[in-house]
Each structure stands twice: as structure tokens, then as C-alpha cells.
Amino acid sequence: GPFGMKAQGAALATVVSQALSMILCIIYLKRNRFIFDFSLRSFGFDRHKLSLLFKIGLPTMINSISVSVSFLFILALVNTISDIAGSAVGAVGRINAFAILPAIAISSAVSAMVAQNIGANKLDRAVKTMRVGMLLTLAVSSLIFALTQIFPELILGLFLAGSDPNYAQYISDGKAYMRTFSLDYLIVPFQFCFNSLFIGAGHTNFALVNGLLASLLIRIPFCYLFGIVLDLGLTGVGIGAPAASIIASLTALIFFLTGKWKKQRIIMDAELT
Template sequence: MKKEQQDLTMGNVSIKLIKFAIPLLAANLIQAFYSIADMLVVGRIVGAVGLAAISNASMICFIINSICIGITMGGTVVVAQYKGAHDEQGQKETVSTLFTVSFIMSIILTITGLLVYKPVFELLNVPAEAMQDACDYMMIICAGTFFVFGYNAVCSIMKGFGDSRSPFIFIAVAAVINIILDLILVGPLGLGTKGAAYATIFSEGMSLIISVIYLRYNSFMFDFKLKSFGIKADKLVAILKVGMPTAVQMVIVNVSYLMITGMLNNFGVSVAAASGIGLKVTTLVGMPCWAIGQAVTAMVGQNMGAHNFQRVQHTTKIGLRFNLMITLAVVLLVLIFAEAIIMLFNPSSPDVIREGVLYLRICCSLNSLVYVAMYTFDSFAIGVGAANIAMCNALLDAVVVRLFMSWLFAFSLDYGFKGIYVGQAISPILPAIVGAIFFYGGKWKQKGLV
């Protein structure tokens, strides 16, 4: 396993960052692609009703995944800092603690998700014709929460060690399985949206199984036997110090999108379907930024453990520069081919195509570059152990700007769903400013977890 790990405290920063980020980007793109595959298959076979159902169900899925990714991100940062400090015992205890906590949290979230998804859909005014499909999809997805937690726990540990290649292998196999099952279950077997949900959880389960087998046969420090699980209090505190604010940050953002979806549902199935497609596309556009951000977090974490503050600063600046350049290029492509992109999902509905193109014109434009700055500075803050900064930025982004301004423009000023699009577009401005102030202020040098 050692050969896959990287020491991110040495060598050329740009080369290390890109080398680490490329497998993460590939993994993110594949994961996003098989999520989009659900919508492509359902959109073409089930139609706008199926798209609206998955769009609404995906919002709750994002919240569950946010808690999972947030908690396990704490493991990434703590492991990275222990690796930078060359403390192998600390690394082992962190791995054991994270896997145990992940198991417990997966059970709690499974039960909670099954209890709340239907009342949430009712609060969101999910279109009546899409309600049953949304409930069917969500019930199946909730049952697979354990697989999501397990896979993300393994991948977060690997990233902390400087290994971004293994997560790519795990998700690539799962993606192939998911797409094949989508094509079989949704169409020929006639399961509709339920088929897409079954394909998703089965592929996630396979991803977890493959990751455990891979690690056991590559001399990983944790052997996945019952006696190896356990919780060390100091490691739990360190993980939660990063993981809880990160989870809260991601939940806040996704709850805001859930509420935005509820606002958009008031304008009918076509708008709900179009905005769901638009969100999927903007998510895809964000993949390079997220990959580089994850690389920044891991690299900053290792260098904080080594107390190499100059390299921490250099890593963040290089990451921001890469993010701006790559995202600009992707955004230009989306704006040029906006109509063709929307037609991939639903070529037969002029209303969905028109509203989807408008969504991309407003929400996937220059505002994406501001989002890039926000996300890069948040990734840096999490890496140094100041996840509370990212959490505060999430409140600014999601509540102070996105929700308030969307409601103001859409309903008070009577701009309709177009006002909601504008509210989303301007949401990252304040958080980007706060993140820049924290980075250039220098107080983060007093942070650290180990």
C-alpha cells in the first residue's frame, strides 16, 4: 500500500497538486456521470415526471451524503496531519476510530432518512404526479446509506495518506455496474425510477466490497476484523473538530438547495425538471474545482502537520490559479452548447429545454469563478483544521444570500423562477470574500490538530 501513498510535504507543489488531483477528478467525474446516467435513462424512458421525482429525491440524497462526506473528511485531515508529523500510531488509531464512527452514523442516518423523506416531500410540494416515484426512489436509496458511509470512509483515509489512485479504481468499477443496471432495470424490466435507485445502491455496495478486498490484499494497516474496530477519544475529538463543521457546512448548502427545489416546484413539472437537469450540469462543471479543492485539503493537512506554513500558502495559491483557469474553460463550453446539453436529458419537451438553457445561462456563468474562489479557500480552511470558517461561509452562501435573495426576487419582486436562478448565481460572493480575508490574515498558522 505504501507505494500508492505520497509525501505531499516535498517536491514541486504544482506537479504534486495536479498529480494528486487528476485521479480525484476522474473519480468525481465518473461518480457524477453515473448519477447523471440515472437522469438520462429515466428522462428518456419515464419522462418529465421521472426527472422531477429524481430531482426532488436527489436533494435528500445530497443531505445524507453531505453528512457522510463531512464526517469522513475529518478523517482525511487528521490522517494527513499525522502523516505529515510521521506519527504511525496516530494514523492507525485515527483509521480505527473513523471506521467505527462511520458504521454507527450509517445506522442512525438510515433510520432517520426512512422516517423523514415522505414528510419532507410533502413540505416541498413535490408535484402530485411525481410523488410516488420520488418516494419509491428515496426509500431504496436510504437503505443503501451504509455503503455510502463505508466507501467514503475508505476513500477519505486514502486521500489523507496521499493516495488518490485507489478511490478512482473503486468508483470506476461501481460506475460501470451502475450504468449497465440502469439500462436493464429502468427500461427492459420496467422498474422505472425504482430501477435507477436499485442500480445506485447495488453499485455503491460493490464499490465498498471492492475497496475492502483491495486494501486487505495490499497490506493496509487496518485488517477489517472485528477486534480492529474501536474509538480513541482524542482521535474522535480531532475527527469531529473538522468533520462536524464540514458536515454542517455541506448540510446547510444542500438544505438550501432542497428549499430552492421546493420554491421551483411551485412553477410546475417543466421548471422542476429543467432546474434538476441544470443542477446536474453545474455539478459536473464543479468537478475539476472539487478535485483540486480535495487535493488542496490533503496537501495543506500534511504540511500543517509538518509545520511548513510557506508551502501551505503556496499550495492554496496554486490551487486557486488552476481552479480559475479550468473552470473558465468548462463554463465557456457549457454556455456555447447549453441547448444541446439540455436536450441530452429531455429532447422532446420544448418547455424543459427552454427553462434548462435559461438556468445554465444564469447559474453557470461568471458566478462559477466566484464559487471557485470560495471553494478553494474553504478547502484550505478545512485542511488547516479551521472547518468552522467553511461552516460560517456555508451559512453566508446558503441562508443569507441564496435563500433570502431567491425568495426576494421570485416572490416579493415577482420575477418568478428566474429570480430564484439569480439568487443562486450571486450566493458565493460574500463567502469568497470571507475566505480570502482568513487566508491572507495569517491567524490560521495557530491552528492544527496534532
């Protein structure tokens, strides 16, 4: 850019944009007479609510960290194949960061709506919310899957100039990985929305255990098994993500069918304290 700050400039721009966004949100809320006035004297800790927030939020945070760690292991594994393969997988990872946003947004909305319905003791509406969320997420994710299957070279070409001497190998490696990895987009709608139902019902610990199982005990070993042991290369490494989502979705389905999620565990504990 004109200031020549390179990576530091990008980092600074991110911080400034987030700060401006926060300020605009506060102004909007104050003008609409939000329940919280944002004055300094109003800030403080409520131990009961803080404890409840940790019970709900901490497992979700750990789950997110485990997902990131698993993909770091996969990237390290791919780098042992070749530097170009690592670049290709890294590019797919950046693509995935955007491709998965609709599923994350919809599942977050599902979780909030489920919590409201369960709080009103309307379990049937909570289940209906989950199902509608699955359909919406699947519709968007299916479109993204189709684009990655039909235009892989065009998408991957956004991250490396065609004049680069490694371009052909980069595209070949990226397509091999993306073909199987993108199958995950057809499965995550079920995994995400099941987890949203359980989190909305207060069963964050199940979502945590299920997420850890998928990330650390399925995704990483399957990537190594299919990619290295069975010598399927990047096509095999890409199988790890959908395999993990399938196992996690099946586990979530079993928990859903047992009906145990209907017991509002954290919420009930909070009412007793």
C-alpha cells in the same frame, strides 16, 4: 431494463456497485500491505481520534446539508412560477451535480495537502497548494462555464425529449436560469480552495459559518429578491448562487488576509488532550 425493476432496480444497482467497490478497495489495500488489516478484532473506537474526527467532520457535514437545503428552497420557490420552470431548474441541478465534481475533487486534494504542509510547519507551501488548486479548478470550471453558455439547449435536451409539447418552454426556462446560475462556476474555485485551506488548518468552524451565511442568508434571499420581488424570473433566481459564492469568497479572503488561519486550532486542542 430487462428485469423491469424501474426505480428500485436503479437503487439496488447503486448499492451493489458501492459494495463491490468497497470489496475491491479492501482487496487492493490488503495486497499492498496497508497498515490496517481489516480483521474484526482490529475494529474499535478510539475516543480521542473519534472526538477529533467529529470536530473536523461535523461542521463540513452541516455545511453540505445547508447547501442542499438552500437548493430545495430554491426549487420550491421556482415551482410557484410554473411546473415547467421547476423541471428546467431541476435539470440544471442535475447538470450542476456533475459539473461541480472537479471542483470538489480538487479542493478535497488541496485540503489534504494543506494539512500535511501545515503539520510540517510549511505555511508557504500550504498557501502555494491553495493557489495551484484555485488555478486548476478555475481552468476546469471555466471550460464547463463556456459549455453551458454555448450549448445550453443541447445540454438541457438530454433531460426532455424534443417531441414533448412543453419542450420549447422548458428549454427557454432552462436557458434563462442556466445563463446566470453558471456564473457560479467562475467563483466556486476561490470559495472551495479558501475553505480547503482553512479546513486543512483545522478551522472547520469558520468554513461552517461562512457556508451557512452563503447558503441561508445570501442564496435564498437573493433568489427571492431578484426572481420574485424584482420580477426577473428564472434569470433572477439564477443570480442567487453566484451572489452567495461571491460573498463567501470575499469573507474567506478577509479571514485569509488576517492570518488567523495559521493558528491550528483543532490540531492544537488535540495535542493538549
